[in-house]
Amino acid sequence: MKIEDVVCPFCGCLCDDLVVQVEGNRVVNVENGCTLANEKFMGDHRLETPIRRSGKKWERISYDEAIAETAGILLDADRPLLYGWSGTYGEAQTIGVHLAEVLGAVIDNTSTVCHGPSIMAIQEVGHPGCTLGQIKNRADVVIYWAANPIEAHPRHMSRYTTFADGFFVKNAFRERKVIVVDVRETDSSQIADEFVKVNPGGDYAILSALRAIVRGKRDIIPPNVEGVSREQLFRVAEICMAAKFGAIFFGVGLTMASGKYKNIRNAIELTEELNRHTKFTISPMRGHWNVYGSNEVFTWITGYPYAVDFARGIAFYNPGETTSVDILRRGECDACLVVASDPGAHFPRACAEHLARIPTIQIDPHVNATTHLSQIQIPVAVTGIDAEGTAYRMDGVPLRTRKLFQGSHPDDLEVLEKIYAIVREAKG
Amino acid sequence: MPGILIRNAFVIDPLSGVKGEVMDIAIRDGKIVEEASTDAVVIDAARCLTLPGGIDSHSHVCGTKVNFGRYMSPEDMRAGRTARKGVMHVTSGYSVPTTFGNSYRYSTMGYTTILEGAMAPLEARHTHEEFTATPHQDMLANTLFDGNWSIMEAVKEKDVKRAAAVVAWTLSAVKGFAIKLTNPGGTEAWGWGGDVNSIHDQVPHFGVTPAEIIGTMIQANELLNLPHSVHLHCNNLGVPGNYQTTLETIGLVPDLNRDRQSLYLTHVQFHSYGGSTWRDICSKSEDVARAVNNTPQVVMDMGQIMFGRTTTMTADGPMEFKLYMLHHNKWSNHDVELETGSGITPVYYGRKSLVNCVMWSIGLELALLAKNPWQCLLSTDNPNGAPFVKYPEIIALLMSRRFRENERKMIDPRTEHFVPLFAIERELDWYEIAVMTRAAQAKALGITRIGKGYLAPGAEADVAIFPLKPDEIDPSVDYQQVMAGFSRTRYTIKRGRVVARDGEVVVEGANSTIWTRANVPPAYDMSSDPEFTKKFEQYYTVRMRNYPVQDIYLPRGVRIDTEASL
Ligand code: SF4
Ligand SMILES: [Zn+2]
Numbered sequence: 001m002k003i004e005d006v007v008c009p010f011c012g013c014l015c016d017d018l019v020v021q022v023e024g025n026r027v028v029n030v031e032n033g034c035t036l037a038n039e040k041f042m043g044d045h046r047l048e049t050p051i052r053r054s055g056k057k058w059e060r061i062s063y064d065e066a067i068a069e070t071a072g073i074l075l076d077a078d079r080p081l082l083y084g085w086s087g088t089y090g091e092a093q094t095i096g097v098h099l100a101e102v103l104g105a106v107i108d109n110t111s112t113v114c115h116g117p118s119i120m121a122i123q124e125v126g127h128p129g130c131t132l133g134q135i136k137n138r139a140d141v142v143i144y145w146a147a148n149p150i151e152a153h154p155r156h157m158s159r160y161t162t163f164a165d166g167f168f169v170k171n172a173f174r175e176r177k178v179i180v181v182d183v184r185e186t187d188s189s190q191i192a193d194e195f196v197k198v199n200p201g202g203d204y205a206i207l208s209a210l211r212a213i214v215r216g217k218r219d220i221i222p223p224n225v226e227g228v229s230r231e232q233l234f235r236v237a238e239i240c241m242a243a244k245f246g247a248i249f250f251g252v253g254l255t256m257a258s259g260k261y262k263n264i265r266n267a268i269e270l271t272e273e274l275n276r277h278t279k280f281t282i283s284p285m286r287g288h289w290n291v292y293g294s295n296e297v298f299t300w301i302t303g304y305p306y307a308v309d310f311a312r313g314i315a316f317y318n319p320g321e322t323t324s325v326d327i328l329r330r331g332e333c334d335a336c337l338v339v340a341s342d343p344g345a346h347f348p349r350a351c352a353e354h355l356a357r358i359p360t361i362q363i364d365p366h367v368n369a370t371t372h373l374s375q376i377q378i379p380v381a382v383t384g385i386d387a388e389g390t391a392y393r394m395d396g397v398p399l400r401t402r403k404l405f406q407g408s409h410p411d412d413l414e415v416l417e418k419i420y421a422i423v424r425e426a427k428g
Numbered sequence: 429m430p431g432i433l434i435r436n437a438f439v440i441d442p443l444s445g446v447k448g449e450v451m452d453i454a455i456r457d458g459k460i461v462e463e464a465s466t467d468a469v470v471i472d473a474a475r476c477l478t479l480p481g482g483i484d485s486h487s488h489v490c491g492t493k494v495n496f497g498r499y500m501s502p503e504d505m506r507a508g509r510t511a512r513k514g515v516m517h518v519t520s521g522y523s524v525p526t527t528f529g530n531s532y533r534y535s536t537m538g539y540t541t542i543l544e545g546a547m548a549p550l551e552a553r554h555t556h557e558e559f560t561a562t563p564h565q566d567m568l569a570n571t572l573f574d575g576n577w578s579i580m581e582a583v584k585e586k587d588v589k590r591a592a593a594v595v596a597w598t599l600s601a602v603k604g605f606a607i608k609l610t611n612p613g614g615t616e617a618w619g620w621g622g623d624v625n626s627i628h629d630q631v632p633h634f635g636v637t638p639a640e641i642i643g644t645m646i647q648a649n650e651l652l653n654l655p656h657s658v659h660l661h662c663n664n665l666g667v668p669g670n671y672q673t674t675l676e677t678i679g680l681v682p683d684l685n686r687d688r689q690s691l692y693l694t695h696v697q698f699h700s701y702g703g704s705t706w707r708d709i710c711s712k713s714e715d716v717a718r719a720v721n722n723t724p725q726v727v728m729d730m731g732q733i734m735f736g737r738t739t740t741m742t743a744d745g746p747m748e749f750k751l752y753m754l755h756h757n758k759w760s761n762h763d764v765e766l767e768t769g770s771g772i773t774p775v776y777y778g779r780k781s782l783v784n785c786v787m788w789s790i791g792l793e794l795a796l797l798a799k800n801p802w803q804c805l806l807s808t809d810n811p812n813g814a815p816f817v818k819y820p821e822i823i824a825l826l827m828s829r830r831f832r833e834n835e836r837k838m839i840d841p842r843t844e845h846f847v848p849l850f851a852i853e854r855e856l857d858w859y860e861i862a863v864m865t866r867a868a869q870a871k872a873l874g875i876t877r878i879g880k881g882y883l884a885p886g887a888e889a890d891v892a893i894f895p896l897k898p899d900e901i902d903p904s905v906d907y908q909q910v911m912a913g914f915s916r917t918r919y920t921i922k923r924g925r926v927v928a929r930d931g932e933v934v935v936e937g938a939n940s941t942i943w944t945r946a947n948v949p950p951a952y953d954m955s956s957d958p959e960f961t962k963k964f965e966q967y968y969t970v971r972m973r974n975y976p977v978q979d980i981y982l983p984r985g986v987r988i989d990t991e992a993s994l
Pocket of ligand 1: 008009011012013014015032033034036037155156
């Protein structure tokens with residue numbers, strides 16, 4: 001069976017034009033997807049049943065047993081952490097938040113190790129952005145800052161920017177200038193009209209220099225700023241100011257470089273400055289396909305996009321304190337439920353070690369690095385393959401992923417609802 | 429369900445012609461009925477004021493920009509926190525509360541229906557997700573068409589029927605309720621960082637004017653026989669001297685509908701400024717109110733501002749940028765491809781700011797100068813003028829001249845030279861307040877047809893009982909009591925169930941989402957129109973098949989069907 005207009009549940013581009021060929025409960029071919037998409041659909045090797053650690057071995061257990069035990073562990077914990085969420089759909093995230101509320105737990109998503117600093121910057125100065133189609137149809141200048149879309153978001157350039165023809169930009173490749181700012185050459189920098197190579201950690205200074213130039217203060221710019229010549233900075237500023245519509249995209253290279261959220265704040269303020277001259281927008285290149293959805297869902301229920309602590313009954317948010325990495329590093333957390341993400345692969349070592357010491361339960365379709373830290377793993381359907389639900393694209397556009405076939409696993413929502421029911425019952 | 433019998437209620441039900449009578453109200457199966465069943469639960473209203481459930485016909489509570497207002501404002505989230513309690517979830521937020529926060533606070537104030545003021549079609553799914561998480565009110569979504577390319581092209585071609593067809597397809601695809609125009613043409617111009625400054629300016633590239641967009645859409649709306657009229661946020665919001673634009677816009681409106689207005693003008697306070705700069709801004713409420721009084725085919729809502737901190741948010745992207753340039757607070761913007769824009773910035777309305785005092789006066793003046801309360805609805809454009817929790821204070825100000833005089837002493841003393849407010853003696857009565865907070869909304873939105881806004885048999889059993897005894901208090905003097913009384917009902921009943929009591933929500937909600945489907949002849953079905961679908965494929969970044977909001981997002985959808993006259 002051929003299914004059209006399939007939404008890809010891999011990266012924040014959330015391409016929705018895939019054509020997927022399904023045989024029984026297996027995807028046999030994917031058209032329009034990038035290599036990452038193909039791998040996601042075709043290289044899908046599931047864990048078959050829930051498993052529990054028993055000594056040095058794993059034993060298979062039933063779903064009911066796994067769910068009851070998970071609920072028991074969470075109910076016993078003093079400081080439970082519910083982490084992950086970027087790889088599942090909104091309806092499951094919603095139950096996750098309600099579960100955290102009843103437990104008095106901390107709930108956090110993967111922003112904590114990617115665009116958390118971008119969120120903090122936005123909370124200081126706001127976010128002039130737009131949907132991706134606005135850029136496709138209008139932008140004549142696109143800047144990728146510390147982002148390498150060809151590797152991490154392979155179809156970003158062809159669907160939305162560099163190669164995407166739009167209403168006002170009929171021939172994107174010729175009419176649209178692409179600037180790449182990065183600390184090293186990348187596949188993306190090679191196709192840029194202008195590559196700005198910055199010293200590692202030099203982004204803040206470059207952003208400040210550009211802001212100064214846009215403000216008309218050229219004379220204060222030294223000949224060389226963090227490895228970039230004054231002439232190039234002038235040129236870049238001129239390209240931006242001459243643009244009819246400019247768009248900056250930044251990656252975790254900027255949020256995680258020294259300066260962290262201050263870099264993003266500076267980039268946003270540059271964007272605001274440019275808006276006094278022309279139209280400019282800025283957008284984070286969100287990684288996981290539905291990480292933005294987890295920010296959205298957390299926000300409408302709790303008021304905060306990530307790192308929400310319910311320990312005091314109210315929703316409390318203080319990144320650096322209520323962020324999962326910090327809670328784990330302080331050794332505070334005494335049980336962790338990981339849903340649809342792989343902290344074992346992405347967290348600092350000390351945090352991963354703590355996860356291995358406490359009862360950690362993972363709800364995830366696949367064996368991954370976190371499996372090795374877990375007590376229990378509950379396999380589920382893969383959203384976008386055999387489960388459907390809402391996802392938010394990196395620009396906030398919500399889409400409904402498709403269910404391509406009826407698989408044999410329950411999905412995240414079913415499992416979480418059962419855990420929630422037990423916990424609610426116990427909490428009265 | 430055994431039903432409810434409310435005894436001894438002091439009822440004001442304007443749509444049924446009840447202007448303050450002590451009577452009983454019987455409820456069964458979610459509806460008002462002639463007679464209660466014998467096992468009905470009896471509520472003794474003890475001669476307390478009993479009204480149909482409140483209806484907010486313009487409020488921003490759900491969707492992309494509202495949620496971004498929360499996302500970017502942890503300081504606002506901290507300013508209003510409640511813990512989980514009984515059936516109530518945790519809430520956060522003061523000016524942009526979380527969805528449950530909005531829902532509980534509205535419910536305890538007796539509100540049972542809310543129209544979200546602005547939904548971008550492309551992001552409709554988000555609005556509907558938040559509707560589901562706003563469980564105690566029936567929800568409706570104004571759907572944005574101000575910068576819609578297909579609409580502007582139809583306007584350019586002077587093809588009203590095609591504009592109507594685009595509206596019909598879109599409303600039904602996104603499960604929207606009505607046509608909203610926010611700064612028509614201006615949001616498209618903002619795609620290039622520009623704006624339009626009068627209703628006769630050309631929209632760049634599209635070669636149409638705001639006046640043409642408004643005129644065409646009013647016609648299209650009536651061709652589709654939609655329950656509500658076009659809902660307009662005029663051009664030039666917040667600009668000194670903008671009352672001219674507002675008057676010109678009112679002058680455009682034909683009278684096309686027997687049952688309701690032909691144009692709804694929202695937050696008119698923000699559109700009634702005289703002067704030419706922030707230094708000489710003054711009230712033009714008298715001119716605007718006169719125009720409204722003379723134009724029965726328009727209805728407005730106040731857009732009252734109240735002093736204090738709030739968050740402004742609108743699809744009017746260029747306006748939010750101007751506001752940002754004025755205050756240099758944090759600023760967010762979010763343009764939506766082929767459709768509209770939006771922006772957010774926090775503001776503080778100060779009693780020491782002459783401009784803010786003038787704005788504060790204008791909203792009240794509009795309500796006091798509008799002769800017909802059915803033509804001026806109470807609103808703050810929540811949260812733009814103030815969070816909706818300020819409604820009781822606004823009601824008290826409208827009902828008490830003494831209260832207004834007391835406030836006069838607290839504000840910038842120069843205010844009285846720029847506004848007529850303090851010369852106005854009128855004090856609104858209970859009946860007028862009932863009209864302005866529910867009955868007129870139901871009529872203006874065209875939802876009396878589904879039983880909203882009144883208490884006669886057959887109506888939806890949405891009822892608010894306030895701890896206010898109209899025979900015993902004089903609102904002119906006891907305005908503090910009025911304020912307290914409208915802040916929390918004794919009972920809020922929603923579809924026949926008591927949902928809130930004395931300031932607390934007591935059950936889990938189960939709202940409906942009300943949307944409109946205009947049935948068009950096949951020739952006007954845009955889903956098979958080659959040009960429309962081609963445009964879609966070329967310029968949107970979402971496939972046309974993935975665009976419509978699936979039924980699953982409306983667990984209790986209520987569809988109003990109309991037959992288009994095409
Ligand atoms: S770019 Fe991202 S969303 Fe698009 S097909 Fe590749 S992995 Fe999937
Ligand atoms: Zn509004």
